[in-house]
Amino acid sequence: MSTRRATIADVARTAGVSPSTASVVFSGKTPVSDATRERVLQAASELGYTGPDPRAASLRRGRSGIVGVLFQGHLGAAFVDPVVRAMMDGLADAVAPMDAGLLLLRHDADGTTGGASLTNAPIDAAVLVGWTSVIAESLQTLRARGIPVVVVEGDAGPDVPRVILDNREAQRALASHVRSLGHTDVALLTLPTDIRRRPGWLHADDDIGVDVTRHRLEGAREVYPDAPAYAAAGSSIDEGVAAGRAILADPQRRPTAVLAQSDLLAAGVLRAAEELGLRVPEDLSVTGFDGIDVDGLAPFELTTMVQPAVEKGRAAGEAIVAMLEGHQAPSVCFSSVYHEGNTTAPIARL
Structure with missing residues (x-):
């Protein structure tokens, strides 16, 4: 037979x-x-x-039909973040007309990739999500293979297209809003500064190896240069609760406002404040960043900056398509939109 x-x-x-x-x-x-x-x-x-047979189509095109998307750290943690999920939706939409699929890769702190290796993964192009010293190592491997690369939220140099957000300016705007309400005693809650670092208070000489974290911190420090900063281990509500407990632990040194670098972290701070019997915004003002829907946040609506996550992903995909078609792809910078919720208020006067 x-x-x-x-x-x-x-x-x-x-x-x-x-x-x-x-x-x-x-x-x-x-x-x-x-x-x-x-x-x-x-x-x-x-x-x-x-x-x-898709293999025959790939041979005719001279391509695999696969775009690699490289994250640092565990992929499961990345997809807990609604911002990442929205960005991936935009990316998938943009490469769909090429009949291309996405291959998710990770580069760990020890310099290894999970799953397929960057040296032999069958990809036509790559999107690097974030920019750290570890991700920079991946770029060199991809360049050696001649694979087109786009960086999201990072700067790999003038010859690599990037899709970025106005992180510094947006965070400065939030800090200025809080300052206009009379708050002078604030604390900053940052995203991870490095995948290797444990959560805790930052010191003046600490190296911040993650572009997004550094730029948002710089924006806040333009308004509050001496504000203490606590680095979370990740962007999640649980991390926000843990950080909030640490920031609010001492009643004698408790800030009147916390500026968090993500909405998920801000939601965790709200829960920590509730545990301590603090009223938001009467006793504590809280800001976030991202503009996502956080389940279970009612009756609170965060004061935050809304970023166009889907559009960021779509721009990265469009840059990939352009490069694979032999065109130059420009870098793109998106702006965030201020959204005032009910988690900030003028400082209480005694």
Whole structure:
């Protein structure tokens, strides 16, 4: 008994049409009559033909049809963040017209990649999410392979397209809002400064190896240069609760406002404040960053900066498409939009 896989030519012969006609039925790139489509699909069903072999299409194009997306750290933690999920939606939409899929990769702190190796992963292009010294090592590997690269929220140099956010300016605007309410005793809650670092208070000489964290901290310090800063281990509500407990622990040194670098961290601070019996915003003002929907936050609505996460991902995908088509891809900087909620208020006067 033959085990040969049926081909499009077999389907065409059985349906009584040309191979090119049978092919467009599956590609959908050229209209055909309903009757012809039905004959071709019926023949395919009889022969057990499920569609063109994607490996053959890849050989014809000279591409794998795969775009690698590189994160630092565990992928599960990355996808807890709604900002990352929205960005990935935009990226997938942008590369879909190329019939391209996404391959998720990670680069750990010890310099290894989880799953497929960057040295042999079958990718046509790569999107690097974030910019750290560890991610920089990945860039060198990809450059050695001649693979086009786009960086999201990082700067890999003038020859690498980047998709960034106005992190410094946006965080400065939030800090200025809090300052306008009369708050002078504030604490800053940052995103991770380095994947290797444990959570805790930052010191003046600490190296901040994550671009987003550094830029948002710089923006806040333009308004509050001496404010103490606590670095979280990640962007999550649980991390925000732990950090909030540490920041608010001493009643004698308790700030009147906390500026968090993500909405998830801010939501955790709200919970920590509630545990201590503090009223928000009467006793404590809290700001976030991102503009996401946080489950269970009611009756609070965060004062925050809303970033266009989907558009960031789409811009990265469009840059990939441009480069694979032989064009130059420009860098793009998006602006955040201020949103005033009910978690900030003028400082209480005694």
